[in-house]
Amino acid sequence: MSKSFEIILEEANSWIESSQKVVLATVIQTWGSSPCQVGSRMIVNEKGDFLGSVSGGCVEANVINECMELIKSKNSFKKIEFTILDENAWSVGLACGGKMAVFIEEINL
């Protein structure tokens, strides 16, 4: 229903046109209660600026760090899973008790 999907991709394009590196994060799977639907998206640049969301704020900080790491690394994509049993999930607090998987990919020139 929301229009954010379009806005995010347009913004990603304009970041790239101003010579920034951009990573696209997409929720690819959820189990149990999860605030964001499959297909929710967020973009992150090398400075850590971000737009959009992949959760209700629970895992954003972690995903942003992963995206910034991805830009520095040789890899161009990565799958990240968050579960209640995961140490990361405790530290960033996936309070809903759900599980989710996020796919992060660099936009390649």
Add this chain to the structure above:
Amino acid sequence: MKIEILKEIIKKKSSKEQFAILTNLSNGNSEIFEFGKPLSKDFENYKNEIENYYNLKKNGTINGTQIFILNYIKPIEVIIVGAVHIAQYLIDLIKNFNFVITIIDPREYFTTEQRFQNIKIINEWPNKALEKIQTNSNFALITLTHDPKIDDPALNHALKNKFFYIGALGSKKTHENRCKRLKEAGFNDKEINSIHGPIGIKLGGKSAPEIALSIVAQLVSKTNKISLKSSN
């Protein structure tokens, strides 16, 4: 994702057609899926499953595979008759959702670009304006003039073309008279009762932004109902 694909998605979304974005999670390759268009090596083995998800407008990772599909769903078209004050607030709220808006009003002093920036405006009588648009059950109509000369032809058109949402601004009395006229025009009770009049959910407010909010709330609720139906 390659920048070319990103640019293509941005270009395609303005064509208002349904498509999907496929990602192979094992190698990061992605491409745009359109029904009937051949798939590349990364995806061709999963053609049937991909088409199945596409037809159901379902997003997700296809069971037992590394193939992720994200559908781009055709936006709902909303026609607003009456470029009045409430329409300005309506547009402010509606732009956050996946709607495409057209405003129709034959009165030139209302339809100035200064009042409605970046919005498609047809400065003609609804009869003539609606002839130019291919309408169907993916359309919603909101009439705001409460002037029968302007609203009624649009309501007639929307009922005949089975718009999924029709709402008409006006008091209970205005709406009663409107229903009488539609009955005389040959519409049955079921059709007439499908019109939301007075328009909007009950918020208790009378100001223009409050009325606009109550209309958008009703429109979104009806839109979610039809999109749930089509995805089941």
